Amino acid sequence: MESLTFKSAANSLYFHSPKHSSIKASRLQFFRSSSTAPYHSFLPERHASLSPSIGLKLHEICVNPIMAVQDASLASEPVAIVIDGKSIAKQIRNEIAVEVSRVKDALGIVPGLAVILVGSRPDSQTYVRNKKKACEAVGITSQEVHLPEDSSEEEVLTAVSRFNVDPTVHGILIQLPLPKHMNEEKIVNAVSIEKDVDGFNELNIGRLAMQGRAPLFVPCTPKGCIELLTRSGIKIEGKRAVVVGRSNIVGTPVALLLQRHNATVSIVHSRTNNPAEITREADIVIAAVGVANLVRGNWIKPGAVVIDVGINAVDDPTSQRGYRLVGDVCYEEACKIASAITPVPGGVGPMTIAMLLSNTLASAKRLHNFQ
Amino acid sequence: MESLTFKSAANSLYFHSPKHSSIKASRLQFFRSSSTAPYHSFLPERHASLSPSIGLKLHEICVNPIMAVQDASLASEPVAIVIDGKSIAKQIRNEIAVEVSRVKDALGIVPGLAVILVGSRPDSQTYVRNKKKACEAVGITSQEVHLPEDSSEEEVLTAVSRFNVDPTVHGILIQLPLPKHMNEEKIVNAVSIEKDVDGFNELNIGRLAMQGRAPLFVPCTPKGCIELLTRSGIKIEGKRAVVVGRSNIVGTPVALLLQRHNATVSIVHSRTNNPAEITREADIVIAAVGVANLVRGNWIKPGAVVIDVGINAVDDPTSQRGYRLVGDVCYEEACKIASAITPVPGGVGPMTIAMLLSNTLASAKRLHNFQ
Numbered sequence: 001m002e003s004l005t006f007k008s009a010a011n012s013l014y015f016h017s018p019k020h021s022s023i024k025a026s027r028l029q030f031f032r033s034s035s036t037a038p039y040h041s042f043l044p045e046r047h048a049s050l051s052p053s054i055g056l057k058l059h060e061i062c063v064n065p066i067m068a069v070q071d072a073s074l075a076s077e078p079v080a081i082v083i084d085g086k087s088i089a090k091q092i093r094n095e096i097a098v099e100v101s102r103v104k105d106a107l108g109i110v111p112g113l114a115v116i117l118v119g120s121r122p123d124s125q126t127y128v129r130n131k132k133k134a135c136e137a138v139g140i141t142s143q144e145v146h147l148p149e150d151s152s153e154e155e156v157l158t159a160v161s162r163f164n165v166d167p168t169v170h171g172i173l174i175q176l177p178l179p180k181h182m183n184e185e186k187i188v189n190a191v192s193i194e195k196d197v198d199g200f201n202e203l204n205i206g207r208l209a210m211q212g213r214a215p216l217f218v219p220c221t222p223k224g225c226i227e228l229l230t231r232s233g234i235k236i237e238g239k240r241a242v243v244v245g246r247s248n249i250v251g252t253p254v255a256l257l258l259q260r261h262n263a264t265v266s267i268v269h270s271r272t273n274n275p276a277e278i279t280r281e282a283d284i285v286i287a288a289v290g291v292a293n294l295v296r297g298n299w300i301k302p303g304a305v306v307i308d309v310g311i312n313a314v315d316d317p318t319s320q321r322g323y324r325l326v327g328d329v330c331y332e333e334a335c336k337i338a339s340a341i342t343p344v345p346g347g348v349g350p351m352t353i354a355m356l357l358s359n360t361l362a363s364a365k366r367l368h369n370f371q
Numbered sequence: 372m373e374s375l376t377f378k379s380a381a382n383s384l385y386f387h388s389p390k391h392s393s394i395k396a397s398r399l400q401f402f403r404s405s406s407t408a409p410y411h412s413f414l415p416e417r418h419a420s421l422s423p424s425i426g427l428k429l430h431e432i433c434v435n436p437i438m439a440v441q442d443a444s445l446a447s448e449p450v451a452i453v454i455d456g457k458s459i460a461k462q463i464r465n466e467i468a469v470e471v472s473r474v475k476d477a478l479g480i481v482p483g484l485a486v487i488l489v490g491s492r493p494d495s496q497t498y499v500r501n502k503k504k505a506c507e508a509v510g511i512t513s514q515e516v517h518l519p520e521d522s523s524e525e526e527v528l529t530a531v532s533r534f535n536v537d538p539t540v541h542g543i544l545i546q547l548p549l550p551k552h553m554n555e556e557k558i559v560n561a562v563s564i565e566k567d568v569d570g571f572n573e574l575n576i577g578r579l580a581m582q583g584r585a586p587l588f589v590p591c592t593p594k595g596c597i598e599l600l601t602r603s604g605i606k607i608e609g610k611r612a613v614v615v616g617r618s619n620i621v622g623t624p625v626a627l628l629l630q631r632h633n634a635t636v637s638i639v640h641s642r643t644n645n646p647a648e649i650t651r652e653a654d655i656v657i658a659a660v661g662v663a664n665l666v667r668g669n670w671i672k673p674g675a676v677v678i679d680v681g682i683n684a685v686d687d688p689t690s691q692r693g694y695r696l697v698g699d700v701c702y703e704e705a706c707k708i709a710s711a712i713t714p715v716p717g718g719v720g721p722m723t724i725a726m727l728l729s730n731t732l733a734s735a736k737r738l739h740n741f742q
Contacts, residue, residue, distance in 0.1 A: 185584070202584060206577030209627065210619045213556070213573060238644050246630065248581045256580065259617065259638060264649060266637035267630060273609050278635060281652075 078335040080306070083232050083342045085224075089350035092227065093138055096357050100139040103361070103370060111364035112141040113171045113197070113356070114163040118156060118182070119149035124175050131173070134353045140360055141168070153182050157190050164192040170367060171197030171360035194367070197359035199223075200249065208256045216366075217359045222254035224351025225286055225307050226261065232340060234284070234305050237262040242282035244268045244275065244328065245289035250309050254286050275299070285338075287328035297333025306334050306341040309348045449706040451677070454603050454713045456595075460721035463598065464509055467728050471510040474732070474741060482735035483512040484568070484727070485534040488546045489527060489553070490520035495546050502544070505724045511731055512539070524553050528561050535563040541738060542568030542731035565738070568730035570594075571620065579627045587737075588730045593625035595722025596657055596678050597632065603711060605655070605676050608633040613653035615639045615646065615699065616660035621680050625657050646670070656709075658699035668704025677705050677712040680719045 245251035288309035310328030327344030616622035659680035681699030698715030
């Protein structure tokens with residue numbers, strides 16, 4: 001049988017020594033580089049678990065001229081249409097606000113979201129605050145239970161149970177990550193499937209995977225990726241799609257969702273031998289691996305559409321904050337090759353909260369059998 | 372954006388007229404040919420629902436010299452190792468028999484399978500008889516409820532409920548297809564997840580899709596495919612795998628399973644524009660679409676491993692029965708290109724029952740916490 005070898009020139013960019021241009025090297029690049037300078041990958045919308053612990057120098061992987069892509073197919077100027085997630089999310093929020101009013105007028109009920117936050121992580125607190133603000137802006141009520149870091153699993157489960165039976169709550173969200181001493185799977189699965197607006201319940205994922213079955217909720221970020229495509233007039237059916245990353249919260253569900261839209265889907269992951277070559281086959285690339293600038297320009301087929309889910313903080317002394325946010329895709333290179341691309345920030349990010357609002361509204365409508 | 376065009380020479384074999392060598396033609400071939408002569412695709416192990424209603428002349432698609440593959444890469448003699456499913460299944464059944472004895476000796480309990488058959492389809496009756504025989508041969512007890520065709524859904528659900536609480540029953544199998552007036556999804560989902568030896572429950576499929584989650588049972592035919600590979604010494608990790616077909620009972624779960632084994636997986640389906648080209652990228656091809664001889668020799672990369680799940684009956688006047696069984700893969704062509712291939716019959720077929728026995732045994736061991 002023909003062995004899988006490391007064919008992609010793209011990958012060799014990470015390594016100076018020819019001895020590294022092997023399958024092993026190809027695999028390694030997903031997790032670490034030869035550099036040890038720190039960078040942090042964080043994913044504002046509860047995607048922290050996506051991110052492996054790695055160290056990369058941003059400049060080494062995307063800007064350093066020694067390592068720069070020397071590909072004749074690269075245009076010198078950006079050619080890609082920028083998919084403006086901020087603007088699309090705003091439009092969706094406006095549509096939701098209108099629909100929330102319609103539900104209120106017709107039924108006298110207001111869709112409600114409950115958020116459970118455990119501990120005092122500043123990022124989690126920010127995300128919860130943003131979600132509550134977003135609810136308020138569209139007329140969805142929100143309530144929060146904030147439990148201390150040292151709460152017991154039972155205390156969290158009690159809060160979940162209370163919201164499960166509360167008729168004013170149509171969606172329940174457990175802000176992740178939970179403290180390490182808790183069984184996240186158990187707590188997330190305790191959320192009533194009818195209120196699982198995150199769509200992370202195993203039953204929902206099973207239905208998403210199966211033909212002829214309808215999940216009650218589609219996970220927010222994957223749903224946001226599809227909305228970005230369809231609202232930008234990009235046809236999915238019949239296209240080849242590559243999803244980079246196979247996390248439970250983005251990679252896997254977005255792949256299942258693309259397939260439901262009749263794309264031909266491949267998933268590239270840390271054990272994939274030739275990720276650049278495979279990604280280059282795609283008409284639609286969705287990068288959701290949590291590694292800054294992993295997807296280089298020459299991973300992209302000319303004219304492909306690129307949806308970048310990653311939000312990674314990299315050291316940047318020129319910035320006031322000392323860091324800046326970049327995606328999983330090397331934007332500077334990809335925008336010269338792709339036909340359309342999402343920026344980071346301002347691409348997928350704003351869509352996640354919009355889809356959370358959309359799921360909460362849908363839940364309230366379903367409960368009251370309202371079209 | 373570059374459009375997906377119909378690039379594969381392989382597909383044009385189906386069509387004489389150049390006007391058909393289009394995306395449309397490529398899609399059509401999954402469902403019908405220009406011929407109207409009947410052939411029947413049936414899948415002995417409850418895979419009837421895989422099979423689209425189509426008409427093909429066997430000779431036109433795999434033997435007719437006018438349409439024969441003219442590919443320089445084709446060897447004139449078979450080169451593939453034949454993966455002997457019959458022999459591997461026998462070995463597994465022997466191992467199960469030993470283990471059933473060990474459970475009996477240690478715990479005094481006998482693993483038990485219950486089968487629910489509704490109606491009088493001769494094929495279903497044969498499959499149920501074969502399953503009961505296979506149980507008997509390894510020491511697993513079996514019992515059957517046979518309900519008339521015009522039973523109500525409630526009567527079937529009552530039988531399911533009874534087995535759900537019967538401590539001597541460790542596995543419950545609903546023989547599919549059920550009569551048309553019944554909601555198959557509802558009945559299959561009524562089987563207790565702890566006894567769902569078919570693994571078709573949505574919760575099981577969800578767990579199969581998610582990292583870090585363990586399905587209680589892996590669906591039998593997909594599990595059989597993986598066993599054939601691993602017991603033949605074929606490494607899955609890091610390989611490119613293409614699954615042709617996305618049914619709930621084979622295509623989708625086998626793709627999820629290959630990914631759990633760290634293959635890089637793509638699913639080719641009826642809306643895929645260039646199935647031959649994509650399949651040709653694979654080191655491992657699993658064909659589970661229920662279309663006789665769909666996968667031609669030039670869909671296969673030289674040296675690839677081919678697992679053929681399809682069992683299709685095609686007219687054959689030279690056979691006593693008037694038909695013969697062929698797979699979804701054109702065996703005569705593929706065996707000259709692949710490094711290993713399963714025959715039809717005698718490949719995947721015998722593995723399905725073996726895996727049903729394996730799941731029933733595992734269920735009994737799990738219930739009694741026996742290693």
